[in-house]
Amino acid sequence: MSLLGRFPALAGVDLDVAAGEVVLVQGSNGAGKTTLLRACAGLAAFGSGEAEVLGHDLRKDRRAVRRCIGLLGHATFLYDDLTVADNLTFAARSAGVDRSAAAEAMARLGLDGRLRDVPAGKLSAGQRRRVALAAVVSRRPDLWLLDEPHAGLDAAGRNVLDEIVLDAARAGATVLLASHELDRAAALATRTVTMAGGQVTGGLLVPREPIHVA
Amino acid sequence: MWRDAALVAGKDLRVEARSRVGVNQVVPFALLVLVVFAFALDSDRDTLSAVGPGLFWVTVMFSGLLAIQRSFVIESDDDARDALRLSGLDGAGIFLGKAGAVAAQLAVLEVVLALGVVVLYDVHLHGPVMLLLTCLAATVGVAAAGTVYGIIAAGLRVRDTLLPLLVLPVLAPVLLAAARACEAALAGTPADGWPWVRLLFVFATIYVTFGVVAFGPLLEEA
Numbered sequence: 001m002s003l004l005g006r007f008p009a010l011a012g013v014d015l016d017v018a019a020g021e022v023v024l025v026q027g028s029n030g031a032g033k034t035t036l037l038r039a040c041a042g043l044a045a046f047g048s049g050e051a052e053v054l055g056h057d058l059r060k061d062r063r064a065v066r067r068c069i070g071l072l073g074h075a076t077f078l079y080d081d082l083t084v085a086d087n088l089t090f091a092a093r094s095a096g097v098d099r100s101a102a103a104e105a106m107a108r109l110g111l112d113g114r115l116r117d118v119p120a121g122k123l124s125a126g127q128r129r130r131v132a133l134a135a136v137v138s139r140r141p142d143l144w145l146l147d148e149p150h151a152g153l154d155a156a157g158r159n160v161l162d163e164i165v166l167d168a169a170r171a172g173a174t175v176l177l178a179s180h181e182l183d184r185a186a187a188l189a190t191r192t193v194t195m196a197g198g199q200v201t202g203g204l205l206v207p208r209e210p211i212h213v214a
Numbered sequence: 215m216w217r218d219a220a221l222v223a224g225k226d227l228r229v230e231a232r233s234r235v236g237v238n239q240v241v242p243f244a245l246l247v248l249v250v251f252a253f254a255l256d257s258d259r260d261t262l263s264a265v266g267p268g269l270f271w272v273t274v275m276f277s278g279l280l281a282i283q284r285s286f287v288i289e290s291d292d293d294a295r296d297a298l299r300l301s302g303l304d305g306a307g308i309f310l311g312k313a314g315a316v317a318a319q320l321a322v323l324e325v326v327l328a329l330g331v332v333v334l335y336d337v338h339l340h341g342p343v344m345l346l347l348t349c350l351a352a353t354v355g356v357a358a359a360g361t362v363y364g365i366i367a368a369g370l371r372v373r374d375t376l377l378p379l380l381v382l383p384v385l386a387p388v389l390l391a392a393a394r395a396c397e398a399a400l401a402g403t404p405a406d407g408w409p410w411v412r413l414l415f416v417f418a419t420i421y422v423t424f425g426v427v428a429f430g431p432l433l434e435e436a
Contacts, residue, residue: 075296082232086228096302
């Protein structure tokens with residue numbers, strides 16, 4: 001259970017996600033989607049309950065969990081005075097990943113041209129969103145937590161994002177995806193989970209070819 | 215821990231180098247304080263020379279506060295503090311990195327201020343070993359204590375006004391000991407200064423140890 005003020009933001013959530021799954025978390029505003037993703041990252045306080053992420057107890061070993069996850073939230077988590085390249089290099093190296101991962105992420109997101117040396121504070125909102133996604137990619141996470149990932153991206157960026165999600169799942173990573181863009185997100189998902197009032201109220205296996213873990 | 219510290223220190227120093235806040239705002243502010251003190255205490259060179267060490271360290275404290283606040287402001291933009299939590303970096307490493315970056319900025323500031331004190335206050339530098347050890351211990355102490363209280367205040371809406379209220383009383387022993395040690399060095403009576411230098415090293419050790427142990431949990435709560 002996670003508390004938001006005096007009221008439980010999450011209650012009675014029982015969710016088991018396997019490697020290689022892409023789970024779409026859907027629900028209306030305030031349903032608890034963002035809190036669920038933040039809880040998986042160890043950013044939301046637990047009142048009670050248990051959570052194991054990637055084999056680590058989230059209460060006892062948050063640091064081990066966090067080294068293996070990538071969270072794309074509503075904020076971009078960028079340092080405005082650092083260039084795109086500096087931001088991504090810091091993201092990669094803080095996850096213990098070689099700095100070459102930052103260069104690969106920049107190339108994949110189309111940031112390796114003139115944007116590479118531009119301070120993040122001078123980018124447009126859409127470009128910042130793209131850099132934030134690249135920061136997640138550069139960490140090479142085993143668990144991807146994507147909160148409204150399509151928001152703010154242009155058509156090309158959305159297509160790249162979809163490819164990245166599918167590639168991550170094919171490589172054995174787990175993806176939790178909270179989105180209001182249900183058509184687009186459902187096309188990526190192997191399973192949907194519906195939330196309301198901080199609880200999981202429904203789930204559905206998407207009838208399509210499963211993504212096999214490599 | 216040391217790898218994480220180097221990573222965070224490098225990031226913070228790169229942010230400062232790019233933003234140029236230190237060069238364009240903190241250093242001019244520090245020099246301005248020295249000049250204002252010179253006006254306030256009249257142009258009597260003997261008085262200025264006598265109170266020079268105290269004024270030097272008061273200026274370092276005020277300017278250091280700006281550097282400490284700046285160190286946490288960069289983590290509050292666009293929820294970057296969440297990014298620091300999510301990074302998976304060791305809390306002790308983050309503390310050492312942030313304190314190290316603040317200490318590096320303070321060291322540069324102290325060199326500039328020392329030149330300012332020599333020129334404006336007509337202070338003649340003696341006892342270089344004691345002066346260097348005093349600056350080293352005081353700088354580490356100010357940076358470590360400031361970083362600890364910086365993260366305590368970081369999550370609060372009143373952080374900008376609260377930080378000086380929290381930090382300045384804590385740094386009072388550093389101000390006193392550093393001023394006395396410098397006075398003894400400049401007066402050519404080092405025997406009077408060594409107890410104060412030892413006090414500075416004890417203070418620095420306490421706050422570095424406390425920061426290494428407590429910064430991680432404090433960051434989670436900020």
